[in-house]
Each structure stands twice: as structure tokens, then as C-alpha cells.
Amino acid sequence: MRRILAILLENEPGSLSRIVGLFSQRAFNIETLSVAPTEDASLSRITIVTKGDDRVLEQIVKQVNKLIDVIKITDLTERNHVERELLLVKVLAMTDKARTEVTRITEIFRGSIVDIGKQVYTIELTGDVEKINAFIGILANETEIIESVRSGTVGIARGEKALRI
């Protein structure tokens, strides 16, 4: 089962490598990982998307919590949450037809074209994993994808619930 884990940890050198090392050392799966400092510069926030049954997930949560730098970890998939991923994709747009199609699809998905080259368009799109996958699938049918990059999922709980010290 797919899980989204949100981790709040000390923004210290080596703290990210401890998390990543833990996952590889114990053969836990990482599907996506995203990390950045928070508004409090002493803290980092990591979102990891992983797969595993309840037992594995229990171990992941406990093992991560055991790291000295980790302040909190929560499984966002346990309750209502918002998840988003950012996609930047560069596609071929050589003909008028291709340009119109790409623009139309982008509008439908509420993406935006952020750069135009002689032969390529660069598009930005945010959404959950299904939306991004669907967008990429349709784009690939219409034109050629030259390059793409995804940020990995980030997530936050809905309502009053917050991950903070």
C-alpha cells in the first residue's frame, strides 16, 4: 500500500543521509523523496512516498522516529490530506497542430506554459500523482516528450492538524 510520510527533523548536516541510509539499510522502499528547510531554518521537512504493508510501515515509522535528529513523523495517508507534485516537462512543438494541441491539453489540466523555444514548449503542472501521470500519458500521445522532471510528492494534513514542534 502506498503511504505518504511527513517527517520534521533537525536541519543538520548528515540528517538527510541518515534517513536515506536507514531506508536502504533496512530494505524499505522509497518511491519519491522531497526535502527542504521550513520557515524555521533549524528544521527540515521531508516527504517520503513509500510502499509496504502495515507491519513494514510500523517499522519504518518507528525506525525513523528512533533517529536522534527526527522530531516527528506522521503517516499522512492515515487521514484527510492534500498531496501535490510539481512537473516540469519539455515537449516537441514543431508544427502548428502540435502547438495548439499542447496548449489545449495544458489548459484543460490547468498547467501553464512557462517557456517557449524554437521547437519546444516547457510546461509546468501541479497536481496529485494521478493527474500528473494522466497528463504525461496524453502529452506523450500527442507529441514527443524531450525531458521531464517531477518534484516528488509533498503533502499536508487537512484541517487543524499540523506537524510542528
Place this chain on the structure above:
Amino acid sequence: MTTQQLTGAEMVVKALAELDVEYIFGYPGGSVLDIYDAIFNQDDVEHVLVRHEQAATHMADGYARATGHVGVVLATSGPGATNCVTGIATAYMDSIPMVVLAGQVASSLIGDDAFQETDIVGCSRPIVKHSFSCRSLKDIPNVIAKAFYIANTGRPGPVVVELPKDILIPDHTAAFEMNKDVNLRAYNPNVKGHQKQIRKAVSTITQAKRLVIYSGGGIISANASELLTSLVERLKAPITNTLMGLGGISGLHDNFIGMLGMHGSLEANKAMANADVILALGARFDDRVTNKVEKFCPNATIVHVDIDPTSISKTINAHIPIVGLVDIVMQQLIEEIDAQEYVVDETINQNWWQQINEWRQVKSISYQQDQGKIKPQRVIESLYEVTHGDAYISSDVGQHQMFAAQYYPFKKPRQWINSGGLGTMGFGLPAAMGVKMAFPDAESVCVTGDGSIQMNIQELSTCLQYNLPVKIISLNNRSLGMVRQWQDMIYGGRHSSSYMESLPDFIKLAESYGHIGIQINHLDELDEKLAQAFAIKDRLVFVDILVDEKEHVYPMQIKHGAVDEMWLSKGVKA
């Protein structure tokens, strides 16, 4: 608070002194020479020069196991630091408090593959409780204070502190400011058991018809032996110890049914298999205990107390998990038992004990000594006699380790010192040395084998330098006995590289290091010569005992079986 101006190297030594460190076990080299100079200029902390950094870690480890204090290691960057890796892993697996101070090349060179640069923080990351790379002179005292605090609270473990050369050199000084009251917002080790879980546990335990208490190394590290004994006596329950937990209750206590697991007693494993409630205290259901996990005690309700939540329901599902320091939780359990005015139902209790005593009758821990070669088990029995059961026994790894665990009942916690989790050959001698440093007046014995002793034999030289009269009891079977046993049992007797050819003359070897060597070859001289060896108080004695090389360790769990499926002797199942 002092605000003296000190160099980084002086800060390191002063910080250790402030933390009441008696000994540093280490070995010098380029990146840490400033620290060595600072050590030279003071008397608070004594440095012990080993002959190999691995031995420094094991010595610090043995010291820590015997005293409960943090063992301190100092090594230079590069090879010095990497030589510590096995010792760090050994301490990690057995949850031993240790701080390893490792030199590093100057900050400006880090990442350049400079001479003697290795990323020791990276190398040791999976085998430490935590690590620090100290990048600023003024941080040194507090980083060291944090390292000690982390190493010896909660579930103890090793902490590595990397110290780049540029923050140690005499050119820079800063004010020495140290806060010994460490408080880390992300780490709170002082955990009490959840009261609801305590009540649930007590009502389960008190309703049990066949209760077994199963305790591990957590009891030793929490100094919770007395509490454990009083809990056992209140419940009149049988108790078994893991290899790491031996001495948690006296091995002579009536309720003690022996070690459990791979080479445990039949009665301990049978009791586990037939229990309706298992109370696990500071133990972690290691695979050397459970045998096949799927077949492990399917009918028992498991109450599991541990400070480390990851140990709970990792391999065996706990029905009543209690996260907390085992001493605090046991206190809570006892209070709850007393509050409920619980009295043991004598009939139920006696039925259970009657059953256990039948298993005891099998005498699974036994051997046959004829007039031929000396049996290794017999040596351990004689060792017990000659030391009155009061010695610290540090063991290496192999058959001799299991014989020591089976045939030397440990009366007190911290008396039995062995590498249980990692099974590190070469651990025994340096560990026994660390014990001797901690308790110079106590008898410190290293039980070893002809294979293991050669993995840190060079420390005989350190023993001479620091006058460490440990007793080395080598069960010399001219082979890697434990490997050979598996080859006999599983690999059709094909002894692939398990025969020790070209063994040294251990007597001359001991003598060349300035010690005394005694060889024992015949049963009829065993007790007398052992007594001779132990009568020598101020010298190291290496006792090389030629034992029967064909002897196997029994009983032994049958591979892939349930916890109580055991071989009692060759071809004989329980």
C-alpha cells in the same frame, strides 16, 4: 562555569575530564597528535595505548559493560578510524555506551581524498546510535557532552565524534563553555510505561497458568537485576535469560531455568513453547532465540517491555507492548501487582513447575567425560570452582563461548561479557583487559579459542605495558570449532578451512610477550594447574588447554524448527 581560553585539543581532554572519564583507549596518528599532546599535559584522564584500534574499541566496550559507564576511544583519521568499525558495530548490536573520538583531516581538505581521509561518519552511519562531525572549536565541549548523553541514555549505543585537525591545532583558542545538562528537543529517552498497558499486562500475567519471564540485555544495562529478581519471586515464575541477559538474575536462583535459544536449555525452550503468557523484559526476540519465527510460541500472549519501540513487534508480534525503561516499567508492574493484592494460585503454579521439572530431569546441559581427552565443558566447570563463580568472564566467539554461557552460572549482572549480537571473534581479550582496568582487584578471565585469540593476540603487549594480569583460558581444539560443528552437522563433515594448522606455541608466545604460559593436556592435571594459574595474582597467565576437538555444543535447536525442537546430542532429538 569556566571561561578559560583553550585550544580545541585541550577542550577535548577537559571535556572528558569534566565528564569523569577515567580512561581513553586509543592509538595516535597525524590528525590527533594535538589531542595526544593535550593528554600528555594533564593527569585527570589516563590514556591506554593499545596495539590495534579494534582492540581499543573492545577494551572500551569491556570497560563499559563491566561498569555501565561510557567507554571512550580515540583514533586517528583514515585507517585508525576504519579499524574501529568492527568494535563500533559490536557495541551497537549489544547496545553498549561508547564514544569514539575520531580524527579527521583539516576541514579545508575534506572531500579532496587527502592523506588519511575517510568519511568515518559515513562509514559508521548504519552502526552508530548517532554521530557528530564537529566543525567549530567552540562547539567541542557541548558536542562531547551530547555524545555522552546520547550514548548512555535510553537504549545505549555507540556515538562517533569526528574532529577535523584544524579545530584542534594550537593556533586557535576559545572559551571553554560546556553545558552538562543536555537537552535535545528531538530525543526524549526517559520513558515511563503507559499506565493502561501496565494494568492490561498485570491482569494478563496474573491470570496466566503457564507464565514465563524472558529477559535480556536490557536488564543488565538498566541495572535492573534486583527489581527483576523481586518480580520473579512475587510471581513465583520460571525465568530464562538470553545470552546477553545472563546474570540478570543469579544463575543459581531456583526459578532460573537456564538460557534459551539456539544453545539454550531444553527446559527453557520447552517452557517458552508451552507458555500461555510470556513476559519479555529488555529482550528482542533475536533469531538465535526464536528459531523459525512462524513456529514461535503460537499460543502465547506476549507482553513485551522495551525502551526501543523498534524492537517491539519487529520479528514477533507483541499482544501487549509497553515502551519504557525496563526498570521503571518493572517498578510499575510490581506496584500494580501489589495494588491488586495478587497472590499466586499455588495449585496452578505447582502444576506448571512440575511440568518444568520434568523437562529439567532430561539434563540437557550435560556431557560425558571419560578418561580420554579433556572435555571443554569440564574446563568451564573447573573454572567456576577455582574462581568460586565470582570472576568476570569475557568470552570470544565460538563453541567455547557457548560452553561458558552454559556451564558457568553467573551470580551477578555485568559478570558475563560477550559479543552476543555481532559475534565478534577477537572481542574476548581486549574486553577482559577493559574489565581489569575498571576493577583491578577483581579476577578478569578471558575464555577463548585457538582461532579467536589470534584475532587480537597483539594485545598481550598492551597487557604488559599496563600490567593487566588477566587470565586467558584457551579451549584449544586445534580448529574453528563452531564452524567445524556446522560442517559436521550440515555439510557432510567436509571441514573446509576450519582446521587450524600451524598454531603457534602459545606458551612461548605468552612468554615472549613477558607473561606466563601454562599448558594443560591431561584431565588429571586440570584442576591443579588451573589452581596454580589463579594463584598467580600479579602476572598475566595464558592457560592453553588441549580439549577434545570432536566435541559439539549441545543442546542445539533444529534448523527451521520451533523454539523447543532440539538436538540433545548427536542424532538424538528431544
